Amino acid sequence: MTDMSMSPMNQMGKPILRREDQRFLTGNGQYTDDIHLQRETAGVFLRSPHAHARIKSIKLEAAQKSPGVIAIFTGQDLADAKVNGLPCGWLINNKDGTPMKEPAHPCLAQGKVRHVGDQVALIVAETQWQARDAAELIEVDYEVLTAVVDTAGANSATTLVHDDVPGNLCYDWGHGDKAATEAAFAKAAHVTKLSFVNNRLIPNAMEPRAAIASYTKHDDSYTLHVANQNPHVERLLMCAFVLGLPESKVRVIAPDVGGGFGSKIFLYAEDVALVWASKRVGRPIKWTAERSESFLTDAHGRDHVSTAEMAMDANGKFLALRVSTTANMGAYLSTFASAVPTILYATLLAGQYATPAIYVEVKAVFTNTAPVDAYRGAGRPEATYLVERIVEQCAREMKIDPVEIRRRNFIKTFPYATPVGLTYDVGDYDATLTKVLKLADVAGYPARKAASAKNGKLRGLGYSCYIEACGIAPSNIAGALGARAGLFEAGEVRVHPTGTVTIFTGSHSHGQGHETTFAQVVASKLGIPIENVEIVHGDTGRVLFGMGTYGSRSLAVGGTAIVKAVDKVIAKGKKIAAHLLEAADTDIVFENGEFKVAGTDKKVPFAQVSLTAYVPHNYPLDKLEPGLNENAFYDPANFTFPAGSYVCEVEVDPATGVTEVCAFSAVDDFGNIVNPMIVEGQVHGGIAQGLGQALLESCIYDKETGQLLTGSYMDYAMPRADDLPSFKVDNCVTPCSHNPLGVKGCGEAGAIGAPPALINAITDALGVRDLEMPATRERVWRAAQARA
């Protein structure tokens, strides 16, 4: 790799202001709902008001006659047209080796509805109002069935969500060495046991999902504008599994996207129904979700019920961890749902610790609730919450300081193969912990606690030392674990004749700032001004291929693909320069944007080489193609392992149950950092979502009826500015050992590390063992009263 430290154009590690901000700040962003196509119609989905019901009949006549109505489609139309249901992208096998159950996931309900909000019909009209008015006139005769709602009870419920899935059991999966774990428990000096509910969340990206599907007769092709995190995967799944179309006939464009957090990774039923219907209607159809629809139908997150036991020796050394989890899949399997409580969860249960034996079993169940899938962190927050809560409880029971018990058990040598299947390449967990103790002024904590006590308040301190696996993933490993797709990334570097560059990346930015970070990387490598680098993403018609953005993979995987393509450009540029400079290829070096003959002052700038590539008058045409345009696909050698230590300090008022988050300190190790300003922003946002989960947010369905009780911002508590403190954020660096940038990924860390830090702090303040998330005022007050 070129040494970038010498270049005047070196932008690495600098807090460059974001290039995308001007358009967002001036109202010139272009989100899907901002786009209008000619002759556009409006699509509205009629949704089920019941959690579980048989559809006895659907009467459309009155609606069809309603003003402005163009067409109405139901599940029967899709069935008649042989449109398949939605696929699941990850196969999990049961303990006995049989495959998981994959019940049909129709794009419009067929025969039954299985959650409130399940889509029953698509109404297409001239205007949205007309479509909505018509929706009111559709008469659906439902036979209401008992709803299965409770995660823990789904397996033993007598009602079946899908007739062909006994016990509502999607899979019963096990991972780790059961015998070794049992043996370790048999000789333990002490066992700590805790039960957990990892509360169900609704992702709530601020831009609701939206899509515009259009069909062009002239070349028999479709275009879908959609608020989505990975347009190529959307296209692949839609073409290959659902509609049976060649990819060449479908273009998916994900323009500016207003946040995703996982919820916009997936192929949704609405997208498919709209694409299919656009040909029948012969005009573009636009659908924008109302927030109420987002609450009901965006894939939700978390929803695990678990027990965990840690076996220790007399010194608090961890001997074994045993975990049993039930995970709610909701009514249907969403795109990556099956992987979240298995591959992305169980494999992280070692945490930062050298626990020698781990065994986990996971039952995934269907319920009459919205599908559950990846939400910021996806499996890793659930694992971290469990590990960091039980480690804290181990410390309390063993009367060992929570910092000390962690240090005693940290993994200290790398690479380290965990008993749950991952190999951590690098890390320094002591370093982040030591640094965060300073940042949080833990030394001054006793005085602050005493001051709180004087005011009748209870102060608490909670730790969390998380690890996550990012940069997903080596395709061969993922494939062996059941992935039905590759997980590489693609990039293209198109050098223009004048020496400016367009980068096409399969990663997608929906707030992460790729247009800045990726440009910093490329400008530094090529030694050209950042203004000369344009980043293009989110369009299958322009970008060669892509696996998209999730799992904090964009820079580690997508960025590396770009780096590899840039390296190819430089390699070809050297050959062109060698010709121009009349030197051997092997004597050319590339530095500071110039090709030089090593050890001489003979040189030629990048822009001249690029011009020569496109005006090849003086050019080795016999040996070299003209042009300067390179692609690369990068498949990572391993996961990356960001890790960090968080400290949360709270003050609880036992009289009211109000918890104030007084301070939150985070020290992360993301490997090398390209833009520290953007990285800090990612950490802030992640912590806010983590604190949101632990303090405020909870998706609640009525246990009897399956109605969503938290279906608006008046019922679902989003973290607002006055709920949170400013955060103290710092970092340590152990560069990732297996990608050229040495980067690990930073998008999910905060959401993973924050919840246990907060709950550990509140339970510390109250001196209690158990406290469910979210730690609402009522729950905290009750816990405080019980203690008093």
Added chain:
Amino acid sequence: MTVSVTLTVNGKAASASVDPRMLLVHLLRDQLQLTGTHVGCDTAQCGACTIHLNGRAVKACSMLAVQANGANVTTIEGLTGKGDKMHPMQEAFRDCHGLQCGFCTPGMVMSACQLLADNPKPTEAEIRAGLEGNICRCTGYHNIVKAVQQAAAQA
């Protein structure tokens, strides 16, 4: 049935004929093509649609277009000066990385301007309380607070 509405938007006269049930935010977005004002919810809770109406920050989803008849409206597009020169609050959001996906941003900026108009030198707690009507899912508010502090310091 449609009703005609006349109002001033970003200093220019505008008129439209609207469905009586149309919300002001949809008039701005769909009829006047001012798509910088966003819709993030259906319960007047998120603040993505915040504009200035007769000099006060209001949620454009919480009133009907017809109620804005005769009003003077400023949207995020109108906050930006000639030649795309950004307002000091917009600059501060960029300087402090107070936005990520940008969806909440126009409403957040419009609210923040109102906040400083009412209280030119707010404390951090006052800024947080003042922005409580605007939800941002990306930033954790940390840098938004910094941006408002910067704008206040420069005013």
